[in-house]
Amino acid sequence: MDWKNLPSSGGGVEDGRGGGLPGGGIAVGGIGGLVIALIALFFGIDPGAILGGGDTTTQSQNQTPAQSGAASGQPDETFDFVDRILGSTNQVWAGIFREAGRTYTPPKLHLYSGYINTACGQASSAVGPFYCPADQKVYLDTSFFNEMTRKLGGGGDFAYSYVIAHEVGHHVQNELGIADQVTRAQQQARSEAEANTYSVRLELQADCFAGVWGNHVSSLANLSQTDVREAINTAAAIGDDTLQRAGQGRVVPDSFTHGSSQQRVSWFTKGFKSGNPNDCDTFNQNYGQL
Template sequence: MRWEGNRESSNVEDYRDSSGGGGGGGFGIGTGAIGIGTIVVALIGGAVLGVNPLTLLSMLSGGGQQAQVQHQGPAHPPPANDQQAKFVSTVLADTEDVWTELFRQGGATYHPPKLVLYRGAIRTGCGAGQAAMGPFYCPADQKVYIDLSFYDTLKNRLGAPGDFAQAYVIAHEVGHHVQNELGITGKVDRARQRQTEAQANAMSVRVELQADCLAGVWGHHAQRERNILEQGDIEEAMNAAKQIGDDALQRNAGRAVVPESFTHGTSAQRQHWFDTGFKTGSVKACDTFGAAHP
């Protein structure tokens, strides 16, 4: 991926020298945070233990108790010589450029999210976040949270190396912010209150697949405007989508695949919707809610 030398976003808050160091507990799942990696641990653990991943998430969060997070000092910009921080700042800036223009074309104004870097655990508008849950977006404070050690997990444990795979992670979380900007997040949250657990899971799948598609839309326009892609980049993103499909995570944990427990979609679904967004560059093409079989 060609990213070095491109604009870096100023919407990055670095708490890595002041956030908690992995205190006990887990992420408060009832608070509405959504993301590419928030259920990786629960899916793997749930497959091994034979329990529903949503139940396990509640157990991991201590039955709704927040993680023990140390006092957080003020945020500051990341160090100028931090390559990983420069990378995510550059990817974030690229998403800002793409979505600002697409919203402008639609007669609307895009309000970009903040990207928060932290280590271990951190307080968020959605409760206590923990690194073990992976990157996530919090609609309450409109921020994307990532402990950059997740990229080691993505490469070494989930088998998805490459800088464009890492960019896909950021673009997916920004996709959740776009959903929030468009009013989709609120509608989904209200609908979930009237649904059974199985129906809520199915709704979550459509939310996540749409974020995958929106990540593809970003990739389409970033490539068209700035020629960011190198040989093998799309394959990296498609492989990442494959490795974090609900069925792949359950299968790799040595358990039977349980479709009723899916909350992010199968590998094939995640690849299909990212590819749809990338090939069309159209937000309208990302209507996972209108699709009979997403």
Template sequence: MKWRSNRRSTNVDDRRGASSGRSSGGGLNPMLIGLLLKLVTSKKGLIIVAIVAGVMYFTGNNPLNFLTGNTNNQIQNTTYKGSAKENELAAFSNRVLRSTEDVWNKIIPNYKEPTLVLFTGSVTSACGGASSATGPFYCPGDDKLYIDLSFFEEMARKLNAPGDFAQAYVIAHEVGHHIQNLTGMNRKVQSMRGKISQTEYNKLSVMLELQADFYAGVWAHHAKNMELILDAGDLKEALNAAHAIGDDRLQKQSTGRVVPDSFTHGTSAQRMRWFKKGFETGDVNQGDTFNARSL
């Protein structure tokens, strides 16, 4: 896949090397407390305190942090330097995200672009904390997709799914979940949790994941006619990746047996089928996995 000359996205939050925990801060600052007490005993001082508190509130800062010295929710490691290979993956992911933006802006009027968060080790999102072991994920609470770039190495080494277009498929799949968030499909599925059996909910989850695969295929269909230039074998890389992360294949590898009722993402054949359908048609209206006669 030829991507190096493509434009960059401005919606990438590079947190590699950052701590995902909150800084511990310190105890109450005696000098600041003394100053605060003096201010609140005068009319002019009360006005100043009210203004400062108001500004901190509307900018999202906790006024108590001012008293404790704890002003950072996330500690950035400004000296972090990734390897040449990792930095290339970061640049690649940026270009792929930009390609998804170009495609979906063309398909969806007033498309709200998601943010791609790159992290190492662990990260905190609106959906809670997660480690690299979680794998790439999309959080509907903050419209962001999260990826530890080491996952791409695991795809090649552990899942036998190498290739840049296989990696692009992963990003496009998570963007597919963002599309579902915009259409309200995510909320519809989540609203059924606890109202139906776990087996039935798993079936809905499979439909949701297969639709995200379909949207990834739709992206690829349009991307090949826009900035991204596909090389021979790129489609095979994506299909191989879809096959590698099928529930049946992963379960058989890890436990030696397959339990269909526990599937949450779909079989290898299903994931390949829906990605290929999106790639061949490029028509978002043909991706209704929830009303399909068969998956």
């Protein structure tokens, strides 16, 4: 993936790295640590689910070269990478909105290390990347990229880009009023299982929107089949069924909040092939079938 061909966000990335807990630690959940938290909350949107209190423990933080560069004032390639992925999502969605006669307000992307206070509450690195609709920002601790490679079996530039594009997809949903409609539908749901189906549809649509972005930058970024496979492998690795099977040895479909591996791969692929967000209507289709 030639990500350096992509446009800059023009100041859309805020670099708040270098903070964190005293001694360079990361706050992680006391019921299983970073990996379990990542598995449970990967690519989430609901701030109530990913933010808040609870007992915490501390573990040492291994900085990426980019984090070390940021602290020392040296050139930071990871910052440039994130900036260009965000810039390209801004360009793609601004164009799509313009064609529909709408105006797109691009989100900010805030880089942090350790923990962060947001308009949605406090979060730690353990929650993974997330979007906060209250301040219209995507939050990302770039050490998560290392966790993807080491713990979740996925990595590579386009896989990391998929992470960012998925979260921007949640911002698109916020811009279109979809997120608010889902919240209202969940409040009226007759059961937790029914409420979960709305969450699944929301997450699968964000996967599809990430695919739409990938389609639009494919030529400029010179995407290869290997690049696309990276994103597909990541989508498969974080399906609810795959994570439940690995974590508890059994699959409970009624508890799904993000979709199965097959669903996540299918909807990302659908968006990537068409490049048309109108093909991402997970709410008026049988989202399990394509």
